[in-house]
Amino acid sequence: EPEVTQTPSHQVTQMGQEVILRCVPISNHLYFYWYRQILGQKVEFLVSFYNNEISEKSEIFDDQFSVERPDGSNFTLKIRSTKLEDSAMYFCASSGHWTSSYNEQFFGPGTRLTVL
Amino acid sequence: SQQGEEDPQALSIQEGENATMNCSYKTSINNLQWYRQNSGRGLVHLILIRSNEREKHSGRLRVTLDTSKKSSSLLITASRAADTASYFCATDAAQGGKLIFGQGTELSVKP
Numbered sequence: 001e002p003e004v005t006q007t008p009s010h011q012v013t014q015m016g017q018e019v020i021l022r023c024v025p026i027s028n029h030l031y032f033y034w035y036r037q038i039l040g041q042k043v044e045f046l047v048s049f050y051n052n053e054i055s056e057k058s059e060i061f062d063d064q065f066s067v068e069r070p071d072g073s074n075f076t077l078k079i080r081s082t083k084l085e086d087s088a089m090y091f092c093a094s095s096g097h098w099t100s101s102y103n104e105q106f107f108g109p110g111t112r113l114t115v116l
Numbered sequence: 117s118q119q120g121e122e123d124p125q126a127l128s129i130q131e132g133e134n135a136t137m138n139c140s141y142k143t144s145i146n147n148l149q150w151y152r153q154n155s156g157r158g159l160v161h162l163i164l165i166r167s168n169e170r171e172k173h174s175g176r177l178r179v180t181l182d183t184s185k186k187s188s189s190l191l192i193t194a195s196r197a198a199d200t201a202s203y204f205c206a207t208d209a210a211q212g213g214k215l216i217f218g219q220g221t222e223l224s225v226k227p
Binding site: 045107 | 157164204213215216220
């Protein structure tokens, strides 16, 4: 069964450093998302991406964040200058349809980001 | 903004019993989905119910949706120790495809 994959599974970085989180969505999906989950809290939407551009972003997704689909398979989230409060589990998701009636999103296993 | 809120926050049952979790939300939705998350792991999609559906089944899972009360329930029948996890409901936002998650219910099934 196709699945979303993410690398690395755990990333430790120093405050102020740049990190890139990588995702390979399900191959025939068209819509891609990043969410995050701070330890003990609920999952929060960051950004959605379709047709090589951002469709929607949350207040969390400020100028320090960017997303890219550099080739036909990868989808990346970059944090330019990490802060302590960026420590969280970051989930990538993909879905095949934009219309809300078919918005079954499949999630990857997550990347745990620890900022020291 | 719409928000899914589950109750109870934690539920502990014996293997073989049924587990019922509830979710409420605040605004109109297109779909409501339930996800499972094992401790520290990813989110596994369980079931999606559309706003024009009232009930849906998948194996031991039964989901109901009451749009007039803006609530949904997830029933797991004949629970197993392997069902121990956190369960989240997630609703579609009014525009676009983003999901809004609730706080989750932590289910513990004792063997």
